[in-house]
Amino acid sequence: MADFGFNEHHQSEIINYMRFARSKRLLRLKTIDSCFEELKDSRLVEDTFTVDEVREMLDGLQMVVRGEVEMELIDTAHTNVLLLRQIFSQAEKFYLRLQSDISELENRELLEQVAEFEKTDFKITNKINQETSKPMLAPLNEGGVSELLNKEIAKLQEENDKLKSRLRTLETQAMSALDEKTKAERALKDLQRTQGEQKLSAQTKEINSLEDTVAALKEDYERSLSANAASQKDLKENLITAKHELLRVQEQLTLAEKELEKKFQQTAAYRNMKEILTKKNEQIKEIRKRLQKYEPDD
Structure with a gap:
């Protein structure tokens, strides 16, 4: 049984997410298979084809498959963002600041452990998870030090x-x-x-x-x-x-x-000073207007 260092509850949450991801993956693979079947049924009706006809069929198939794969990758990325949003929202309620190491996402050893987990533990615990409910992610003990x-x-x-x-x-x-x-x-x-x-x-x-x-x-x-x-x-x-x-x-x-x-x-100098200050202010305003043409404010 693969060990990721989680407790039983978090292990169950991982299994639920992997089940969801696998169902989405299988659905997309069925869509790609249907693209090939549609090509076979609609275009492969003759015994011989020219090079241009084969190239045209392959280009069309490539465009369709590329679109399906791209849509699946985008949908997977967005789904992961929503999952992280749930986790971060619960962490912020308890003033926690979670961090992630992006480099670990390409760790081959850990990826192999996940694949092994999907082959073994996922099947073993499938029956157990069917009997459990789908609770919200539970935070740590609120009274913890x-x-x-x-x-x-x-x-x-x-x-x-x-x-x-x-x-x-x-x-x-x-x-x-x-x-x-x-x-x-x-x-x-x-x-x-x-x-x-x-x-x-x-x-x-x-x-x-x-x-x-x-x-x-x-x-x-x-x-x-x-x-x-x-x-x-x-x-x-x-x-x-x-x-x-x-x-x-x-x-x-x-x-x-x-x-x-x-x-x-x-x-008696007050009036003279006030007049001088008024003129200086007008000059400053004029200089600022000129400067704004070359150095606009942020």
């Missing part, structure tokens, strides 16, 4: 992916904040020419403080991500704390922007 570990691993991986996504979002926001800081610095330089360095020193310190806060926030999240394996609970608490810190920084940035805008409006 392996499944619990796989669930926990999948959960941790999901949390890790969320943290990575959150970190990317924070990095984007940090870059945005740095861009805003750069714009504010340029505005401050323009104001320094008109109002002097003394009035703007406090604002410059505030912007530098915000920059340090954003850099510290980014560093804190990178440390939190590297320490993900230490404790899932700590990661969640760090995420909440970082979120609050980010909101506070954003609020400070908003207040700083409002304060800058207020001071801008109090100066």
Whole structure:
């Protein structure tokens, strides 16, 4: 009796599938036989044929047989995909990730074992399988340690992916904040020419403080991500704390922007600066339109 390392239930499932595959194979072979019989009955009615007539008959037969074989191969491939779909669907319910080795599908030794199994075991167990029902593929013991570990691993991986996504979002926001800081610095330089360095020193310190806060926030999240394996609970608490810190920084940035805008409006240079920025924005839009002709967005 061939041994594939399966339990009795999985052995029975293999036998059921092989019975199904054999019935489909026999049906297709009967179809091919009928093609030859039809050729004999319809065309082989004379004693002699020319070379062209024989070639024509063989070409027609070849086309018909080729179509039947191709249809059977396609149908077999699609049937195997449906079988794998059932197996993978049941595995995903228990957070399992199945893998396959395509190279083993051409292992001659294993193929010979399958052929031997079809000749012997398939016939021996045919009577037993007729008495059994056709249950759905049963999963492994739900309370097994392996499944619990796989669930926990999948959960941790999901949390890790969320943290990575959150970190990317924070990095984007940090870059945005740095861009805003750069714009504010340029505005401050323009104001320094008109109002002097003394009035703007406090604002410059505030912007530098915000920059340090954003850099510290980014560093804190990178440390939190590297320490993900230490404790899932700590990661969640760090995420909440970082979120609050980010909101506070954003609020400070908003207040700083409002304060800058207020001071801008109090100066005579505000209108000139606004006009310059409007012109620059129009130029940037025009440049982007030109770039899109050569480098379209993905």
